[in-house]
Amino acid sequence: MGDLSAFIRPQKSIERAKQALYNAKKTFFEFMDGQNIEPIQVFDQKTGYYCLKTVITGPVPDNIEAQISSAVTTTRHAFDQIIFSACEAIGKPTKGLYYPWVDEERLLAAKLFSNKQNKEIIPADLWDVIRAQEPYPHSDDTQRGNTLIRNMAILANRKHTVGIEIGCFPAINKTEIEAHGYVKEMIFGTEMIIRSENLEFEFLRWKGQSKFNYRFSPIFHIIFNQDAPGDLGERTAMLCVQRFIEAAQKAIDDFRQRAKELAAI
Numbered sequence: 191m192g193d194l195s196a197f198i199r200p201q202k203s204i205e206r207a208k209q210a211l212y213n214a215k216k217t218f219f220e221f222m223d224g225q226n227i228e229p230i231q232v233f234d235q236k237t238g239y240y241c242l243k244t245v246i247t248g249p250v251p252d253n254i255e256a257q258i259s260s261a262v263t264t265t266r267h268a269f270d271q272i273i274f275s276a277c278e279a280i281g282k283p284t285k286g287l288y289y290p291w292v293d294e295e296r297l298l299a300a301k302l303f304s305n306k307q308n309k310e311i312i313p314a315d316l317w318d319v320i321r322a323q324e325p326y327p328h329s330d331d332t333q334r335g336n337t338l339i340r341n342m343a344i345l346a347n348r349k350h351t352v353g354i355e356i357g358c359f360p361a362i363n364k365t366e367i368e369a370h371g372y373v374k375e376m377i378f379g380t381e382m383i384i385r386s387e388n389l390e391f392e393f394l395r396w397k398g399q400s401k402f403n404y405r406f407s408p409i410f411h412i413i414f415n416q417d418a419p420g421d422l423g424e425r426t427a428m429l430c431v432q433r434f435i436e437a438a439q440k441a442i443d444d445f446r447q448r449a450k451e452l453a454a455i
Contacts (some may be wrong), residue, residue: 196278200271205266207435214257215428218412221251227408229393242330242394244408250356250389254412259351261431264348268438273312276445280452282313287439291343291358292326295334309429315452319444321436327420341420342434353415355384358391358408383413383424 197380224403227244269289277284290301290312295353300314312320325343345352385389391408411426422430 196275203268212259239395243392246389279449357413
């Protein structure tokens with residue numbers, strides 16, 4: 191058998207990913223601390239609507255995207271290191287291995303064993319650990335799989351820099367609005383996340399003179415661009431990255447435990 195020191199390298203990668211995510215959060219929170227997000231009321235002469243919106247003064251610091259990209263790609267690389275290290279730790283070093291991501295559960299077997307060559311691709315001692323990690327999207331039929339983690343791996347493999355922007359969760363609705371005066375038409379934002387190319391986030395528009403009493407508590411997050419895999423574009427990016435890092439940490443813990451079990455036999 192090998193030894194558990196084989197896991198030092200992927201663990202260092204995970205720690206670097208954690209630090210990159212921390213740096214991204216710190217930069218973003220410092221940037222938002224300097225913003226005045228109180229709503230403003232303006233009249234849109236083109237449409238004839240009054241608008242209630244908040245404006246963020248940019249630009250958004252570039253290193254936020256750089257740090258998030260680093261966290262994502264480093265975590266993706268850590269998964270591959272974990273497989274290589276696990277083989278080494280159980281005394282069965284194998285070259286050219288990658289973490290066995292698949293798009294359907296039924297495809298996983300071909301990542302573990304080659305029927306054509308009639309031999310293991312990944313040592314059989316690790317198969318049940320990999321199966322338990324469910325490296326494929328969720329299936330309603332089997333209730334297995336993790337779509338978020340699979341999509342994060344796809345995102346990391348697609349490009350070196352992930353696309354991000356600021357998104358706003360409006361936290362405002364009709365029950366919080368009390369209008370005084372004549373309102374001809376009122377339109378509420380219905381999207382869970384409000385996107386804006388120019389960092390102007392509109393929550394409400396109406397025609398007719400009125401004075402509003404409202405409670406307003408917008409929440410701003412870094413979100414992935416809309417071309418991100420699956421529904422990642424509708425989620426907060428930093429939370430997705432955190433879950434991806436946690437999955438990598440669990441993987442290394444699972445394989446380390448298996449190596450300990452085999453060493454005790």
